[in-house]
Amino acid sequence: xxxxxxKITEEKWQNFWEKNKSFKVETDPSKKKFYCLEMFPYPxxxxxxxxxxxxxxxxVLARYKTLQGYNVLHPMGWDSFGMPAENAAKQNKLDPKxxxxxxxxxxxxxxxxxGLSIDWDREISTCDKSYYKHxxxxxxxxxxKGLVYRKENYVNWDPVDETVLANEQVIDGKGWxxxxxxxxxxxxxxxxxxxxxxxxxxxxxxxxxxxxxxxxIMQKNWIGKSFGCEIDFKVEGELPVNSVKCFTTRPDxxxxxxxxxxxxxxxxxxFYQNNDDFAKFKQxxxxxxxxxxxxxxxxxIGFKTNLKAINPLNPxxxxxxxxANFVLMDYGFGAVFGCPAHDQRDFDFAKKYNLExxxxxxxxxxxxxxEVNKESYPGPGVLINSDFLNGLKAPEDSILETIKILEEKNxxxxxxxxxxxxxxxxxxxxxxxxxxxxxxxxxxAYPIPKSMLxxxxxxxxxxxxxxxxxxxxxxxxxxxxxxxxxxRETDTLDTFVCSSWYxxxxxxxxxxxxxxxxxxIDYWMPVDQYIGGVEHAILHLLYSRFFMQALSYENIDFxxxxxxxxxxxxxxxCHETYKDPDDNWVSPDEIENIDxxxxxxxxxxxxxxxxxxxxxxxxxxxxxxPEDIISNYGADSARLFILSDSxxxxxxxxxxxxxxxxxxFIQKLWHLNEKIVNEIKKKHDSDHDDEIKKYTNKYLKKIxxxxxxxxxxxxxxxxxxxxxxxxxxxxxxYTNKTLxxxxxxxxxxxxxxxxxxxxxxxxxxxxxxxxxxxxxKSMLKEELVNIVIQINGKKRGLIQTKxxxxxxxxxxxxxxxxxxxxxxxxKNIKRKIYIKDKLLNIII
RNA sequence: GCCCUCGUGGUGAAAUUGGUAGACACAAAGGACUUAAAAUCCUUGCCGCUUGCGGAGUGCCAGUUCGAGUCUGGCCGAGGGCACCA
Numbered sequence: 001x002x003x004x005x006x007k008i009t010e011e012k013w014q015n016f017w018e019k020n021k022s023f024k025v026e027t028d029p030s031k032k033k034f035y036c037l038e039m040f041p042y043p044x045x046x047x048x049x050x051x052x053x054x055x056x057x058x059x060v061l062a063r064y065k066t067l068q069g070y071n072v073l074h075p076m077g078w079d080s081f082g083m084p085a086e087n088a089a090k091q092n093k094l095d096p097k098x099x100x101x102x103x104x105x106x107x108x109x110x111x112x113x114x115g116l117s118i119d120w121d122r123e124i125s126t127c128d129k130s131y132y133k134h135x136x137x138x139x140x141x142x143x144x145k146g147l148v149y150r151k152e153n154y155v156n157w158d159p160v161d162e163t164v165l166a167n168e169q170v171i172d173g174k175g176w177x178x179x180x181x182x183x184x185x186x187x188x189x190x191x192x193x194x195x196x197x198x199x200x201x202x203x204x205x206x207x208x209x210x211x212x213x214x215x216x217i218m219q220k221n222w223i224g225k226s227f228g229c230e231i232d233f234k235v236e237g238e239l240p241v242n243s244v245k246c247f248t249t250r251p252d253x254x255x256x257x258x259x260x261x262x263x264x265x266x267x268x269x270x271f272y273q274n275n276d277d278f279a280k281f282k283q284x285x286x287x288x289x290x291x292x293x294x295x296x297x298x299x300x301i302g303f304k305t306n307l308k309a310i311n312p313l314n315p316x317x318x319x320x321x322x323x324a325n326f327v328l329m330d331y332g333f334g335a336v337f338g339c340p341a342h343d344q345r346d347f348d349f350a351k352k353y354n355l356e357x358x359x360x361x362x363x364x365x366x367x368x369x370x371e372v373n374k375e376s377y378p379g380p381g382v383l384i385n386s387d388f389l390n391g392l393k394a395p396e397d398s399i400l401e402t403i404k405i406l407e408e409k410n411x412x413x414x415x416x417x418x419x420x421x422x423x424x425x426x427x428x429x430x431x432x433x434x435x436x437x438x439x440x441x442x443x444x445a446y447p448i449p450k451s452m453l454x455x456x457x458x459x460x461x462x463x464x465x466x467x468x469x470x471x472x473x474x475x476x477x478x479x480x481x482x483x484x485x486x487x488r489e490t491d492t493l494d495t496f497v498c499s500s501w502y503x504x505x506x507x508x509x510x511x512x513x514x515x516x517x518x519x520x521i522d523y524w525m526p527v528d529q530y531i532g533g534v535e536h537a538i539l540h541l542l543y544s545r546f547f548m549q550a551l552s553y554e555n556i557d558f559x560x561x562x563x564x565x566x567x568x569x570x571x572x573x574c575h576e577t578y579k580d581p582d583d584n585w586v587s588p589d590e591i592e593n594i595d596x597x598x599x600x601x602x603x604x605x606x607x608x609x610x611x612x613x614x615x616x617x618x619x620x621x622x623x624x625x626p627e628d629i630i631s632n633y634g635a636d637s638a639r640l641f642i643l644s645d646s647x648x649x650x651x652x653x654x655x656x657x658x659x660x661x662x663x664x665f666i667q668k669l670w671h672l673n674e675k676i677v678n679e680i681k682k683k684h685d686s687d688h689d690d691e692i693k694k695y696t697n698k699y700l701k702k703i704x705x706x707x708x709x710x711x712x713x714x715x716x717x718x719x720x721x722x723x724x725x726x727x728x729x730x731x732x733x734y735t736n737k738t739l740x741x742x743x744x745x746x747x748x749x750x751x752x753x754x755x756x757x758x759x760x761x762x763x764x765x766x767x768x769x770x771x772x773x774x775x776x777k778s779m780l781k782e783e784l785v786n787i788v789i790q791i792n793g794k795k796r797g798l799i800q801t802k803x804x805x806x807x808x809x810x811x812x813x814x815x816x817x818x819x820x821x822x823x824x825x826x827k828n829i830k831r832k833i834y835i836k837d838k839l840l841n842i843i844i
Numbered sequence: 845g846c847c848c849u850c851g852u853g854g855u856g857a858a859a860u861u862g863g864u865a866g867a868c869a870c871a872a873a874g875g876a877c878u879u880a881a882a883a884u885c886c887u888u889g890c891c892g893c894u895u896g897c898g899g900a901g902u903g904c905c906a907g908u909u910c911g912a913g914u915c916u917g918g919c920c921g922a923g924g925g926c927a928c929c930a
Contacts, residue, residue, distance in 0.1 A: 228930080326930090327930080330929095331929045345930080348928095417929080717858075717869075719868095788864050792910080793911045833910050841910055
């Protein structure tokens with residue numbers, strides 16, 4: 001028997017696909033389309049197992065849809081702007097462009113070795129000027145529509161990367177990439193007005209039926225809509241201030257008012273500019289705002305002003321006004337009204353500063369003497385101690401009623417607030433898309449005319465400088481527009497801008513005039529299935545959705561509101577972690593397995609500590625290089641294993657044993673193939689034709705259902721079952737035509753998972769121009785069914801009969817079943833439940 | 845603290861509308877083949893007794909039902925998201 005030589009076969013088919021441009025597609029409205037997109041990679045240098053999983057899942061779908069007759073767009077590109085290029089360039093003294101381009105060509109080769117059905121003619125790279133030119137056009141388009149603006153703002157400053165971070169890029173007060181504690185800094189920044197579309201982005205989620213519920217909830221929470229009331233508090237004191245606006249979701253607790261708190265950045269703070277104590281307090285705030293313990297403990301600190309605020313519903317009541325560290329300037333009006341009895345945060349603050357705690361809501365199961373003492377009571381109940389509001393049901397009736405009263409008296413009005421903030425897109429970085437703006441001496445911003453686009457990044461410059469290297473490019477910075485000497489914007493765009501529209505570009509990758517061509521996007525968009533990691537649930541996916549809103553805003557020609565019709569988020573690839581006796585991480589290829597125990601390779605006597613399986617990461621050294629796997633076992637083995645065992649949306653454990661068993665399975669399939677090919681050559685009677693036809697049909701249904709529901713792990717199980725059936729049954733005689741036809745169908749179903757192997761086998765049986773085999777519903781009916789016999793709900797027997805048997809007849813057959821009759825012996829049958837063709841439950 | 849998801853063998857997991865729990869695989873143990881090893885194949889899987897059979901069993905406790913991994917309520921545990929959002 002020949003061994004299956006994956007090296008030769010895989011190379012053969014990869015060359016074939018490349019030479020024939022097998023996956024090249026064109027816009028063709030006469031064909032039904034399917035747009036299958038996986039999140040494009042950052043060209044870090046090498047592909048990792050996460051890519052293998054992501055792109056294998058996508059490839060299974062793309063190949064399946066192609067076989068079903070769809071015109072499938074399955075492109076690939078590179079998210080190639082970003083900081084790693086700059087950092088690597090600093091270390092290796094290469095310029096970012098060269099570094100990036102080398103990485104792209106390496107990774108492209110690696111992806112090709114996976115046997116992906118990609119239309120490489122559509123390859124794009126976001127750092128290519130033919131790409132970012134159009135991004136600059138979009139920027140100016142949005143600028144014209146008023147969706148881009150510049151403002152001086154406190155920004156999240158990453159002191160290590162020396163750049164600004166969006167709120168979403170700050171995790172636990174630290175930079176998402178550098179891990180450095182983020183500082184606050186005031187800078188002039190460009191913003192995309194994403195918050196303008198808060199309601200649309202929220203509503204749009206409703207219709208995304210093929211998105212994971214989890215992702216939709218995360219976005220919903222991020223947008224953070226809340227319903228409440230804006231209240232205008234009159235204030236009195238020594239400052240020239242008459243009123244302070246607050247937003248609250250609980251106006252009904254206004255009778256529990258005991259202080260007013262302002263953000264340290266509130267405009268009233270200007271009156272304290274020269275106050276040393278206030279300066280100290282502000283410094284205290286910026287410290288507690290960022291350290292981890294402070295966030296965990298949540299210590300509240302305040303600075304008392306000499307103002308008093310008046311309760312609009314009870315003008316006799318006057319309460320102190322504080323600056324407080326927990327009040328955020330960019331939510332609501334940067335001011336909150338404090339009701340300690342019914343808000344834990346206000347409660348903590350009141351305790352610290354000895355402020356009044358007045359209970360105004362009692363729980364439904366308590367009487368009016370209820371008093372809050374150890375902690376606040378934020379729950380539902382009935383209003384008490386609230387004068388004319390007493391007795392109202394909280395929160396439903398009481399909130400609406402209070403808002404009505406406040407509106408009547410002109411103290412406030414109903415309001416909806418969103419947590420979503422505008423997207424700061426300026427980055428003080430070299431390796432990004434230049435912002436197409438220039439400034440005059442007064443700092444007024446001028447858009448660069450379209451004819452002067454793209455604003456190209458200067459090449460081969462010295463990036464070994466502190467801060468933004470573009471700032472040092474004095475020649476580049478100077479530009480003359482309409483005879484006016486201007487200075488270019490030196491900030492570049494956040495790389496999330498690049499990935500917010502790349503799926504449009506794939507539809508028209510060569511279009512020169514504009515970012516895309518209308519005819520192309522009308523045909524291909526939206527993306528039917530988008531596949532990627534759940535880590536992009538908020539950032540990338542929300543920005544992309546915003547981009548569609550922004551492009552369609554005031555534009556009747558563009559009406560794509562949602563870019564991704566279907567979304568699938570795959571799980572991570574995990575591996576066991578190892579540590580040597582000195583507690584250092586050890587990589588899997590430094591380990592030797594002896595008698596089921598794991599030893600250090602370089603010192604066989606030393607046993608390594610096996611830690612939990614965790615997501616593959618360089619820092620824990622538990623990565624496996626896909627290139628090694630492909631060269632040792634082949635792409636098909638890698639694909640088969642990465643799909644097996646765990647459902648695609650869950651994490652998967654990578655193991656040596658697992659990949660070996662996938663490899664062996666392909667060898668077994670190869671031997672089976674030889675047997676079948678021999679059988680096809682022989683002549684036989686047709687005794688068993690029905691058997692194989694029926695089996696194949698049942699198998700096709702399973703594969704079909706599992707493909708449709710993304711149960712790719714079950715498809716692998718179906719392949720194992722199919723192998724074991726055919727391997728047992730192949731010695732039975734079948735007519736060659738039937739055997740060939742059915743085997744061909746089975747092989748076709750294998751092509752999405754094992755494209756090289758299955759195409760090779762199809763080639764051997766001389767199958768040409770094949771398409772996806774549909775199953776025949778009428779053939780699914782069984783000639784015999786198994787009926788479970790239960791006694792008092794417990795399984796006691798199994799009877800095989802023809803379908804549609806009536807209960808009486810079944811009971812007759814049952815009388816011959818000694819085992820079951822033993823249980824029924826001399827017992828009174830109280831009741832029988834019969835489910836046709838399935839089950840008979842006898843109650844005694 | 846709030847929100848979401850999930851608890852099934854030693855492990856990863858299967859199980860249409862409630863209807864044979866553990867498909868398929870990994871690991872382990874035993875066996876077959878072999879001079880031996882590798883490779884391959886078969887068997888076992890928790891508790892009892894002798895094959896065979898019986899019993900328990902899907903995190904825990906109740907409930908609905910002829911029948912619950914699946915539905916309802918409560919509890920316990922794990923993972924993820926958000927985090928002073930007024």
